[in-house]
Amino acid sequence: MITTDILIVGGGQGGAQVAISLRQGGYEGSIVMVGDEPDMPYDRPPLSKDYLAGDKTVDRLLLRKAEFWEKNKIDLCVGKRIASIDAEAHVAITDDEEKFQYGYLIWAAGGYARPLPIPGGDLSGIHVIRTREQVDLLRLEVENAREIVVIGGGYIGLEAAAVLTKQGKKVTILEAESRVLARVAGAPISEFYESEHRAQGVTIHTGVAVTHLEGENGRVKSVVLANGDEISADLVIAGIGLIPNKDIIEAAGAKCSNGVEVDELCRTSLPDIFSIGDCACHANKFAEGAFLRVESVPNAVGQAKAVVSVILGDPKPFVDVPWFWSNQYDLKLQTAGLNHGYDETILRGDPATRSFSLIYLRKGQVVAVDAVNMIKDFMAGKKLVEKGLVVDKASLADTDILLKSLLG
Amino acid sequence: MSKLIVVTRDGEEKILSGSVGSSVLEVIHDAGIEDLMALCGGCCSCATCHVYVDDEWISAAGAANEDEADLLEDSEHRKTASRLACQIKITDKLDGLRVIVAPED
Ligand SMILES: Cc1cc2nc3c(=O)[nH]c(=O)nc-3n(C[C@H](O)[C@H](O)[C@H](O)COP(=O)(O)OP(=O)(O)OC[C@H]3O[C@@H](n4cnc5c(N)ncnc54)[C@H](O)[C@@H]3O)c2cc1C
Ligand code: FES
Numbered sequence: 171m172i173t174t175d176i177l178i179v180g181g182g183q184g185g186a187q188v189a190i191s192l193r194q195g196g197y198e199g200s201i202v203m204v205g206d207e208p209d210m211p212y213d214r215p216p217l218s219k220d221y222l223a224g225d226k227t228v229d230r231l232l233l234r235k236a237e238f239w240e241k242n243k244i245d246l247c248v249g250k251r252i253a254s255i256d257a258e259a260h261v262a263i264t265d266d267e268e269k270f271q272y273g274y275l276i277w278a279a280g281g282y283a284r285p286l287p288i289p290g291g292d293l294s295g296i297h298v299i300r301t302r303e304q305v306d307l308l309r310l311e312v313e314n315a316r317e318i319v320v321i322g323g324g325y326i327g328l329e330a331a332a333v334l335t336k337q338g339k340k341v342t343i344l345e346a347e348s349r350v351l352a353r354v355a356g357a358p359i360s361e362f363y364e365s366e367h368r369a370q371g372v373t374i375h376t377g378v379a380v381t382h383l384e385g386e387n388g389r390v391k392s393v394v395l396a397n398g399d400e401i402s403a404d405l406v407i408a409g410i411g412l413i414p415n416k417d418i419i420e421a422a423g424a425k426c427s428n429g430v431e432v433d434e435l436c437r438t439s440l441p442d443i444f445s446i447g448d449c450a451c452h453a454n455k456f457a458e459g460a461f462l463r464v465e466s467v468p469n470a471v472g473q474a475k476a477v478v479s480v481i482l483g484d485p486k487p488f489v490d491v492p493w494f495w496s497n498q499y500d501l502k503l504q505t506a507g508l509n510h511g512y513d514e515t516i517l518r519g520d521p522a523t524r525s526f527s528l529i530y531l532r533k534g535q536v537v538a539v540d541a542v543n544m545i546k547d548f549m550a551g552k553k554l555v556e557k558g559l560v561v562d563k564a565s566l567a568d569t570d571i572l573l574k575s576l577l578g
Numbered sequence: 579m580s581k582l583i584v585v586t587r588d589g590e591e592k593i594l595s596g597s598v599g600s601s602v603l604e605v606i607h608d609a610g611i612e613d614l615m616a617l618c619g620g621c622c623s624c625a626t627c628h629v630y631v632d633d634e635w636i637s638a639a640g641a642a643n644e645d646e647a648d649l650l651e652d653s654e655h656r657k658t659a660s661r662l663a664c665q666i667k668i669t670d671k672l673d674g675l676r677v678i679v680a681p682e683d
Contacts, residue, residue, distance in 0.1 A: 194612040213619040220621075235608050242610065468617050468624075495623040502645070504623055545648035549625075553652075574652060 174202040174245070176481070177262055177272035179252045180415075181205025183214060183467050184447030185278035186233050187474035189244045195482045201244045202270060204262075206251035209302055210236060215467060217305045218329040219497050223336070224309065231302065255422035257440040276477055277430060277438065277445040278470070279415035286321065286408045290383030295390040296406045299326055308407070315404035316340060319393050321380055323350030325496045327409030328363060332498040335370050342373040342401055344393065349376055355505075356515040356528050359540050363498070366524075370499060412465060414449040427451055429463040434487035436477050444480070446473035456492060456537065456555065457510035464508075466494045491556045493548075504548035507538030507555035516566045518547065518573075527551065534560040550574035580668045582606075583632075583676040587613045596668045602677060603627050603663035613679045620664035625649040627663040628683075632676035639666055639675065655680045 176192065178185040181203050189201050205211070212231040220226040239246050255262045255275065262270045283298035285291055297308040312318070318334055320327045323345035331341045343350065349360035350367075364374055379396040383406065392402045420426040425439035429451030436444045436452070447470035453459045469492060476488040496503045501524065512530040519526030527547040530538040535558050539551025550573035554561065561576045579595045582605050586592060596605030603616055618624035622645050631639045642650060642661055650660045660680065666672075 190612055215619060215621075230604075233607075238608065238610055467619070471615065471617060495618060495621070497621065497623075502623065545645055546651065549649065549652045 171261075171269040171271055172202065173200075173271040175199030175273040176201045176276070177270050177274070178203040178276045178278060179205075179262065180278035180280055180447075181207065181209075181211045181246065181248060182278060182280050182447065182470070183211070183233070184280075184470035184474050185276065186211035187471045188276050188278065188446070188477055189239075189242075190234070191475050191478040192481065193242045193244065195478055197478075197482060199273070202247060202272075203244060204247045204250050204252055204264065204270070206249065207301055207303065208249045210234070210239065210246060210248060212302060213467075214300075215495075217302065218299050218326045219333065221302075222299070222305055222309065222330060223333045228302065252418065254418060255443075257422045257424075257443060260442065273442065274481060275443045277419050277424075277443060277449065278447050278474070279418075280448045281412040281414040281465075283408065284411045284413050286380075286383070286406075286410070288380060288382050290385055290390065291408075293383055293385040293390040294388055295385075295404065296383070296408060298408050299330060300412070308405075311405055312337070312339070317403050318342070318405045318407065319344060319401055319403040320407045320409060321393070322409035322411070323347075323352075323374070323376070324354065324409055324411070325351070327407065328367065329496060329498055330407055330409065331367060331372050332370070335367075335372050336499075340373075341371075342375070342403075343367065344378050344380055344395070344401075345374070345376045346379060347376065350374065354509075355540055356509070356512075356530065358515070358517050358521060358528050359503075359542070362521045362526075362542065363501075366499065366501065412448060414451075414463060416449055419443070419445065427461060431461065434476075434489070435480050435485050436473050436488070437480070444477045446470060446477060454492070454508065454510075455489060457508045458532075460510060462508075462510070464492050466492065468493055491552050493552060501542060502545070503540060503542050504545065505538065505540045506548055506552035507536070509538040512537055516563055518567055519544065519569050529566050531563075536561060536566070547573050550577065553577055580670065580673040580675070582668065582672075583674070584609075584611060585676070585678040586611055587679050587681065598668050598670060600668055601664050602629065602666040602668065602675070605668065606663060606679075611679075614663060616664060618664075622646055622649065622662065622665055625653060625662065625683075628653060628655065628680040629661055629663045629666075629677040630657055630659040630680055631661050631666075632678065633659065635672070635675050635677075638671055653680070653683050655683060 430445040472488040509530040525543040527541040541548035615626040
């Protein structure tokens, strides 16, 4: 049995930040981080961007070099998976029966890419984008692929489509909803990205249901739609969302719903166990207190800091405005706030100029801003959302008026 | 390798060395200086890697690019010497560069 003051489960963005911030805050106890990927903690967003494109090497992906963890006495156990937790005894056990006795446990286990829930979903040649290993495999197969079908028009699917089109592949995006990004953004944003992708040569079909995948010798060869259409594919990428890793901690007795439920200090319902990042579900004040998971780096890092503040004895809840970015082609999208329950949008600027923003209102209040190649609006938008201001709509739409001048 | 001098938020001066081609941010992080959150991982989207370039080095380091300037514009701690550490690449010409970590916004 290994005894440690802090046991971090999951060596991703959130887990790594807990360890880093603890040491930065002068914490001297022992820290063990167990992660089931073979890699040291790395930056995930480039996986569908520069890393997929081959513009970033593995070295540059790492959040810190190996020496950093050694020097700071952070014990990284990579390639190990925690399989069960005895919350009362404060013991976590790995797949291979290794036991860790902990003081505090931080469940920072993220999630995994939702597999295609349709016949043929297990053929070879079907890929998802969540880990470095998965992307390496994808990159290897992309080399010999000509026709690529991306199932799911969310951010990750669109980013991958952008990279692969640039590499000369024939890319088709299939989206079940009536527009891409339907779950995350307003219609003008969807329309803009659809037209950009089409202009780059991507084929997009929206409102289509994929019924199954056809294979040949165990390898995918086409995607079949409910209307009978068959789209040939050398390779398929499924970008249909994330399933949070919560089964193990739920089995240990933690209250879970759409994720591991935590309070504003990221405490779970179990003693001395915290949860952060993509797997943690919290009442978010920017969504009228709705329980939700925020899948973004700033959220994982901010929650990590909240946990550290508790451990260091000066509790500070994480209540920053959620934000996120997505890079496709030469387009930089930044979003601030959560558009949860919005009832109105205001378009600011002309999408045809490839630089504009969409402002989301809920009962007149600015709740979110999506800014495309418009960093100024993103920065000011974050502050508008933070203050929850009700602003004159005509002024919001008027590009001659700087958003920041509306901050009052 | 190129020399990089960093003044941390505690006012401590640290002498680091970084390989040509890496960013000032990467060199600072690899040295275990955790003052910069660098939330976006260096893709010029967040402004959490704000530093001041020492007066003597301003022209050698060059001006902020357009996106960078927009990100920095609203910082309470903006100065003419402001840059984002992820956007300054270490070059032979910058051997000896001195930067000061800006206060947190
Ligand atoms: C392709 C892609 C692009 C993205 N782009 C952006 C972006 O542009 N901007 C942005 O803000 N966010 C982006 N995100 C989201 C962002 O990467 C995540 O929000 C962030 O990584 C969450 O951090 P985390 O620590 O919660 O989870 P993760 O980083 O996923 O880390 C969890 C780790 O725990 C491990 N683990 C799980 N179960 C166990 C177990 N039982 N035992 C041991 N280890 C375990 C997992 O294997 C994983 O390594 C992107 C994500 C992906 C996949
Ligand atoms: S790290 Fe985000 S702008 Fe430099």
